[in-house]
Amino acid sequence: MGALAGRVAVITGAGRGIGREHALLFAQEGAAVVVNDLGGSNAGEGTDTGPAQEVVREIVATGGKAVANTDDVATWDGAQKLVDQAVAEFGGLDVVVNNAGILRDAFLAGMSEAQWDAVIAVHLKGHAAVLHHAAAYWKQQSKAGNQPKAAVINTASASGTTLPNAGQANYGAAKAGIAALTLVAAEELARYGVRVNAIAPIARTRLTLATPGMGEMLAAEAESSEGGFDAFAPANIAPLVAYLAAEMCPITGKVFAVQGGAISELAGWHDVKTIETEGPWLIDDIAARLP
Numbered sequence: 322m323g324a325l326a327g328r329v330a331v332i333t334g335a336g337r338g339i340g341r342e343h344a345l346l347f348a349q350e351g352a353a354v355v356v357n358d359l360g361g362s363n364a365g366e367g368t369d370t371g372p373a374q375e376v377v378r379e380i381v382a383t384g385g386k387a388v389a390n391t392d393d394v395a396t397w398d399g400a401q402k403l404v405d406q407a408v409a410e411f412g413g414l415d416v417v418v419n420n421a422g423i424l425r426d427a428f429l430a431g432m433s434e435a436q437w438d439a440v441i442a443v444h445l446k447g448h449a450a451v452l453h454h455a456a457a458y459w460k461q462q463s464k465a466g467n468q469p470k471a472a473v474i475n476t477a478s479a480s481g482t483t484l485p486n487a488g489q490a491n492y493g494a495a496k497a498g499i500a501a502l503t504l505v506a507a508e509e510l511a512r513y514g515v516r517v518n519a520i521a522p523i524a525r526t527r528l529t530l531a532t533p534g535m536g537e538m539l540a541a542e543a544e545s546s547e548g549g550f551d552a553f554a555p556a557n558i559a560p561l562v563a564y565l566a567a568e569m570c571p572i573t574g575k576v577f578a579v580q581g582g583a584i585s586e587l588a589g590w591h592d593v594k595t596i597e598t599e600g601p602w603l604i605d606d607i608a609a610r611l612p
């Protein structure tokens with residue numbers, strides 16, 4: 322029996338890249354999957370129902386269960402339709418994988434309001450919107466006496482955690498926000514039987530292939546690994562996400578970096594050094610004592 326047998330999962334941005342691999346593995350492991358993808362460009366422009374439908378076709382062709390959803394997760398309304406569709410088509414909801422993403426890189430001095438807003442909307446609001454509607458569903462189930470055994474896996478990034486990246490203020494801020502959102506949601510939703518974790522993946526997808534400096538390296542790695550283990554294949558990310566989604570997994574409130582054959586647990590903000598005073602601070606005192 323598959324690790325996700327009988328689980329109903331919603332995966333956002335599952336028409337391409339990392340999300341597509343999550344959807345294929347989830348279905349192979351026995352989950353019924355709602356494959357969400359708006360189908361736009363790297364920058365989040367336009368829409369296309371093709372990518373979500375193509376992944377559903379692939380899953381169904383191999384005997385799996387999946388339906389397509391092409392709503393925009395960056396709106397409360399789109400996220401509501403996505404959650405409602407899982408419940409209507411498959412009779413419930415056990416797993417949410419928030420993965421949809423875009424990039425509009427720019428240095429702060431030249432960043433437009435639209436570049437800032439679009440990236441924050443898809444990533445940070447897109448995570449919060451789906452979480453909100455899923456949490457409302459799980460709360461209602463819990464109050465009705467059907468305590469969920471549910472899981473959420475969010476998608477952060479090195480850009481918002483371990484590797485601040487010049488030119489990605491919008492993206493890094495959204496991804497750091499997603500790491501914080503994960504910890505808050507884990508605290509809030511435990512009472513409804515919901516675990517919440519996040520990953521910070523690295524893989525070869527259209528997003529990273531288009532990133533200056535990274536694309537060439539990833540393409541070269543693909544050629545040199547021919548026949549062997551491809552450390553940047555997006556399929557390397559899915560097994561961790563499937564484990565975090567499984568009913569047997571006890572983990573909650575964690576953020577994991579994952580790439581190739583390596584999984585690292587990340588630790589967040591913590592006190593490094595404290596200075597104290599008996600009375601009000603003097604500026605010169607702070608200047609002398611703060612590292």
Ligand SMILES: NC(=O)c1ccc[n+]([C@@H]2O[C@H](COP(=O)([O-])OP(=O)(O)OC[C@H]3O[C@@H](n4cnc5c(N)ncnc54)[C@H](O)[C@@H]3O)[C@@H](O)[C@H]2O)c1
Pocket residue numbers: 333334335336337338339340357358359360361362363365372392393394395420421422423443447476477478479521522523524525526527528529
């Ligand atoms: N590839 C990496 O190395 C890497 C590194 C760190 C984080 N990530 C994150 O992983 C996630 C997946 O990225 P990827 O690299 O597979 O990129 P990708 O472009 O291949 O896939 C992202 C998918 O999200 C969809 N999408 C975008 N906006 C949407 C919206 N509003 N509603 C629904 N779907 C939407 C896109 O159409 C696309 O198919 C993103 O959150 C990304 O930030 C990726």
